[in-house]
Amino acid sequence: MRYLIKTLGCKVNRIESEQLSEALDAQGYRPAAKGETADLCILNTCSVTARTDTECRRMIRRLIRENPEARIMVTGCYAETDPEAVRAVPGVERVVGNREKGRIHEILAGDAGIPGMVQSRKDISCPAEDGEGSSGSGTAELLERFGDRSRAFVKVQDGCEAFCSYCIVPLARGPYRSEDPERVVRQVEIFVRKGYSEIVLSGIHLGAYGADRRETGGVSKLLARLIRIPGDFRIRLSSLEPMEVDDSLVDMVTGEEKVCNHLHIPLQCGDDAILERMKRPYRTEQYADLVFRLRDLDPTLAIGTDVIAGFPGEDDAAFERSLQFLATLPLTHFHVFPYSVRPGTEAAGLDGAVPGKVKKERCRLLRELGSSKNRHFRKRMVGRILKAVSIGTTEYRGGALTLLTNNYLKASLHNPPKSLFPVFPVKVSGLSDDMLLVKVVYHDTKP
C-alpha cells in the first residue's frame, strides 16, 4: 500500500503529518515515490483564512484526480471546523477530526481487521464526523526522523483557549494540552542523536505550555531542561504571545548559547481600540516596552511579528496609527495577513467591515514596511559574527550552501569546507538581494 500525505498550514500540522507517516511506515505502508500513484491519500488541512479553506478543497480534488484508485482521508483544522464542506467533495472517503488525527493508522488497521486495533468507526470518536468532542489526546510515538533536513520541529503543546475574536483556532484545536516534559526531553535527545542541529519547539499556543498540567515555569522551565541535553545543537522557539514573554524567557533568548536569539511575537495591530476589539490582552505600550527591552539586551536579536490588515472597524485613522506605531518598533520580520471572516468567531458579527481593495492596499504598505525593516536589520549584521546551521544539502547550489543564522536570517556560504560542525560561527561579509553573504570563522573562535 502506497500512501501520500499532503500538509497545509502551521508547524504543528507538519509535525503531526510526520507522526502519521512514521505510524503508517510501521504498519507496512510505504510512501508513494515521485510520479507513483498512491493507494491512500491523506490531506492534513488548515482553516486559518477563507482562502486556506478554498486551497484545501482544491487540493482534495487534485489528490482525487491524480490518484483515482486511492482512498481519500481528510483531517486537520478545516476537517474539524467544516466537515460537511469536506464531505461534500465527491470522492472523500473519511473526515477525521484533529483530536483523532494521531489515530488514523489505527482506524485504517481497524478497517483491515488487524487484531487489537479499532474494528469499526463506531469504536473511535471522530469529532468532525459525529459532532461530539473527544478527550482522546492521541499520544503519538516519538519521531525518529523529521523530513530530511537539519531542522526538526517538536510539538510540545496543542489547543488554545484565548479566543481572540478573529480566530478559528480554539474551535479547531480545542483546549490546552501540554506534552509531558519527559517525553519532550526524550524527543529532543533522539533528534540530537540523529544529527539534527536545530530543534524548533512548536505549539498552537506555545506560551500556554504547562497551563493544563498545573506546572509552574512553563516554556522557560522546559527550555532550562532542554539546554542541559549534551550535544551541538540549538533550540528555536516558535510564536509566543507578548504577555507570555516573561523575564526568565527574556534571559534565555538573550543569554543562553543553545537558545536562538529570535522571537516571534504577534502584535496583530498597532492601534489600541482595534486590539480591544480583537480581544488581545495587551496594549501597544506594553508591546513596545517588551520589544525595545529585548533589542537593548541583544541588538542582534530577531523579532518577528504578525499583523492583520483590515480588521472590522479599522478605519483610515486607525490603520495610519498602526502603521506609524509599527514603523517605530525594532522589528525584523513581518507576516502580514488580510483579515478574513471566520464563521463562528466573534469578529464575524462585528460591524465596520473593510472593503477588499482597502485591505489589499494596507497589506501592501505593511509588507513594504516589513521588507524595509528586514533590509535594515540585515545591513546591521555586516561585519558581525553569527552562529549558523546548514539547512539541507538540497539547497547546495552553484557551490554555495544555504545557512540559517541563530537570528533567523538566511545566509549563503560559498566554497564551504568539507565538514562543518552542526552549529558553527560565520562572519557576515556582505549582502545579496535577500541573503547574508558569509564566511566560516575558525571553529575554535567563540562568537
Ligand code: SF4
Ligand atoms: S492566541 Fe489568539 S490568535 Fe493565537 S491561536 Fe489562540 S485565539 Fe488564535
